Amino acid sequence: MRVGILGASGYVGGELLRILLFHPKVEVTCVTSKRHVGEYIHHVHSNLKGLTELKFIEHNPEEISDKCDLIFSSFPHGLSVKVLPDYIERGMKIIDLSADFRLKNPEDYKKWYGYEHPHPELIEKFVYGIPELHREDIKRSSLIANPGCMAIASILALAPLVKSNVIDKSRMIVDAKIGSSGAGGAPSLSTHHAIRFGVIRPYKPVNHRHTAEIEQELNQIAKDNVRIAMSAHAVNVVRGILSTCHLFTLKPITISDLWKIYRGFYQKEPFIRFVKDKKGLYKLPDPKILIGSNYCDIGFEVDEHVNRIVIFSAIDNLMKGAAGNAVQNMNIMLNIDEKTSLQMPGLHPV
Amino acid sequence: MRVGILGASGYVGGELLRILLFHPKVEVTCVTSKRHVGEYIHHVHSNLKGLTELKFIEHNPEEISDKCDLIFSSFPHGLSVKVLPDYIERGMKIIDLSADFRLKNPEDYKKWYGYEHPHPELIEKFVYGIPELHREDIKRSSLIANPGCMAIASILALAPLVKSNVIDKSRMIVDAKIGSSGAGGAPSLSTHHAIRFGVIRPYKPVNHRHTAEIEQELNQIAKDNVRIAMSAHAVNVVRGILSTCHLFTLKPITISDLWKIYRGFYQKEPFIRFVKDKKGLYKLPDPKILIGSNYCDIGFEVDEHVNRIVIFSAIDNLMKGAAGNAVQNMNIMLNIDEKTSLQMPGLHPV
Amino acid sequence: MRVGILGASGYVGGELLRILLFHPKVEVTCVTSKRHVGEYIHHVHSNLKGLTELKFIEHNPEEISDKCDLIFSSFPHGLSVKVLPDYIERGMKIIDLSADFRLKNPEDYKKWYGYEHPHPELIEKFVYGIPELHREDIKRSSLIANPGCMAIASILALAPLVKSNVIDKSRMIVDAKIGSSGAGGAPSLSTHHAIRFGVIRPYKPVNHRHTAEIEQELNQIAKDNVRIAMSAHAVNVVRGILSTCHLFTLKPITISDLWKIYRGFYQKEPFIRFVKDKKGLYKLPDPKILIGSNYCDIGFEVDEHVNRIVIFSAIDNLMKGAAGNAVQNMNIMLNIDEKTSLQMPGLHPV
């Protein structure tokens, strides 16, 4: 399978390359970057030095569809939606890492992203790419909308609970903490090291865009109208998301109930791990031990004092939160072992 | 005023010294440390080198009550309660930084701290030392129970709302993030740099002890039974607490309403600042700009999507969360300008 | 004394304000910033919120010389030299934090900074502002060229040795490590948090500009031609410089000799501390304990294995490396206690 990456000079592009250059079933044949045309990949992704002689090319759909069978689009939202229809027409397999085809309701793009969706007729063709929820659809589809990083962490944390109907779905708090790589590679005052280092900074206290996809997916599971109250915080790491979800129970619930709900929901999922230990250093999920890996670690606690459940989910935002999950989707689409090229655990300590 | 510090080798002790060595109205005459008897202060608090020739002495109540008029106790909880009655009897002014006299209900010590309070008769003599709530009582008292670091951040964030009766008091979420200095100076596996660096670690997902004092204080204001659902997280900084409070409104509320509630409640408080800006790098509170200062920065947002209010409060856990607030209490007790020796702003950038 | 700050929106400007707003003998009357004209200071320096109602004004020499008796210039090199002659003519006291008047030889500006010095006639009027070397000159002067951050750390480390004539002056290695605030406040790819975090990055392996001032000052002391071989590294902190100097001895030397050399040279210097302990956590200098303070900590070791001396000097680059030292210079010029407003020790832990 010949694979191309559109917009490959960003962090997600680099991470896709890190994974795909070692993938036994695919060959990366095209990588595009407007600013770096003609440059070797390792001039931008210095960690990849010595691993490939590929160079960035301009974005040219004709050439790319000639040379590739599948493309990952790391274009920003708003651009992907303009560029991808051409590839769709050419019958290519596409995994879009932007938000442009995640939301099923065309109205939502206006509300959450501020633009009128130019191709509402294409939206339904895309499968929302969370393998743990839509594996069968992904298998049959050739168009995938890869989820947002905070969205996938939160959906994986909440889906089992929402399905089991034990919580008040109108008051679901998601308090997310994220590293700086989540903000992308473009420098700004707010990401300047002297400013960004050491922060515990609220940055999207309300109206975070990922709310839309979280609610869409959970509504589908709940057959009900869930309400996500999300606030995001920037913390002093580069990679990692911890999503802390505070839920109120409708009736008393035990830890054992939660184990049943979560184990039942996720059974043999290869990239879901439960972290809830009584000893050791990692009694609950922490992205610290997931850096570089595709796992989503999930843990939970019951608060009898206020009829609350707390769910923690941790991911590497560039892996399960972006590139890793995208490759997982690709593997499923290609009908090969889902774990191919994704099995390396996180580094520790790091 | 001659001042002593019991248990002065810890981080709070060091911070008290940093402040008090420059205080124009007091002289530090005694500092105790079991492990460092006879050593110069700067062998433990290396930053203070050159500022004092004081040495650590053993804890000897007779000597200390001879040489001091007021003591700060940085002894751990369980020890303070054993040691302080002697000083109380001697009529000394005391500011206790442990939890031993914070809770008014003697039963609560068993529930939250696991010990039977040996001196329930003394509890009522202590004023819970949040100047913004109990200034008049502090003025008249000579015994102060200085609040817990997460407690003060959360109480200052929530008190105005609780008073104004606009939120559901049975479901108040406090999602706290704290730096490593909050764990004190004793090394352990979980605080080992290679392990603690880069974490976003849940560490008291339920049943955090500070819940007790937060509820006590808010109940008093609410004349009602509030319920705090608190979860704490360790993040990759040394100093700083951000307390993110998620509340559900009973009826629609506007930002302008919140401004009125908060401004009305805090009026001219010297160490409360409101941070809610439309431009600049610090639109909401972040402990990053408070490091070394005694301020508590408070900001808020309204989430119309779920009838939620989010309140953020940020402090330096060693200052407004411990030593700074303790000195503020002392200043009030001594009837001198409350801001004395506490006016330095946070370092920035740092 | 009415004081103005030119180019006050940068990190050094903020630090000057943090110090001067509490200085009992001066009043800050003017602060300029091209980009922030009309804005309150705390919109840029958020840590100063609540401390001043000053606003940034445009740079207008007429107005400024009317309202100020002394100015600090934080303009970048190349701009200071254009702007300051006007103020010199008006007889104002000036402390220039740029490099524009540091080098005595006009040729050196071309060599090290790439521009022809437009006012060579003014250079001699400026005193190179290291109080420990030029206190008497500073006292008598009204024009000060404040040293570069790495320069002052290295000069203070090496001056005693150079004077004592015990080392090979043709092979003096300075291996410097510095935090991100040293790069200033302008964001760029190389200072982007995701990129800058966690580095141990060589960034000026040869030809660092501060070499020129270090050699100038040491030559003067040595009455000889010293050669500095300097390499700088960016490390994962915001503030702080550690300058590690490797020197080769001409004849065997002992630790006791070094103590004599350093004590003899620095006698009662208020901001020089020697850090060379056998116990405790800070046996040698580390900027960690100097954050926010004006100290320069110096320590040393003798390596008998290779006839080497290692000297360590640590400073806070924004304090002794810039704003703090500038205020120290001002205090000396104003003939007031040199330590005024500069006595606060570093924060610890931080």
Add this chain to the structure above:
Amino acid sequence: MRVGILGASGYVGGELLRILLFHPKVEVTCVTSKRHVGEYIHHVHSNLKGLTELKFIEHNPEEISDKCDLIFSSFPHGLSVKVLPDYIERGMKIIDLSADFRLKNPEDYKKWYGYEHPHPELIEKFVYGIPELHREDIKRSSLIANPGCMAIASILALAPLVKSNVIDKSRMIVDAKIGSSGAGGAPSLSTHHAIRFGVIRPYKPVNHRHTAEIEQELNQIAKDNVRIAMSAHAVNVVRGILSTCHLFTLKPITISDLWKIYRGFYQKEPFIRFVKDKKGLYKLPDPKILIGSNYCDIGFEVDEHVNRIVIFSAIDNLMKGAAGNAVQNMNIMLNIDEKTSLQMPGLHPV
């Protein structure tokens, strides 16, 4: 090949497991840990959760030599030398990660490590395990002494220069910077996060033990008496070493000369990369882009101002500085592709 790891609960043990669990030619059959006997590996190495059901066993040479054909010893120095003779007698292949068999001169153990070597007769049987220098010997040997982390970084940086005879070998400065994982997993005051975070701390200014192995290896190449003047610094990262080497040239040298020297020496080495670029973010080596990888990046600069050469070498101290290099040695011993299981590049950004 059945492989065992002695002392597998430390960071190097964890890293060996991370690599070997995915190695196609070996199976890990035994892992020992005194403190964790009977526990699952992932209770200690939480990142490995889900990858193995192995448990720690007690150190029992009989059992281990039954179940393993090759062992890695991560025992501390002083213990390895006691334990390994038994395995040697049993004819097992051994890769020792301690210092106990690195130094060829038995006297040196007393001088640098403070103990009398109990088995001087065994020393010569061990090959010092730097593949880039001793590949042929490693191939033929079954006993390998894996080098120290700072030693390998420095030797790889200096070997080509020493061989080419262009520098003053009596005055070679190594200024090393290292992350906290280099100090191992045992908590102490000096590694406590609040204390260790943010340091630029000199910690072995003279007499660093790795000096011995660096000189041994370089002497062999130089056929001459080299003198290493080494100083180590702890910086605020977990992984990574940057070794900055300052050398003085005997005669003028150009960058082009250096390219020839280094390229000539290292030709097709799979894990040596040269980093010396005119553009991009990583113009010189920085461990930041090596985290998790087995590369050693080398770069250089010529300082005409002082007849100095600066060489930079960067590694991940747990990989090329320990576990990665050990596996590379194993691959060579087993006569399989040297890069097996070691090809993953560093994470970026991280």
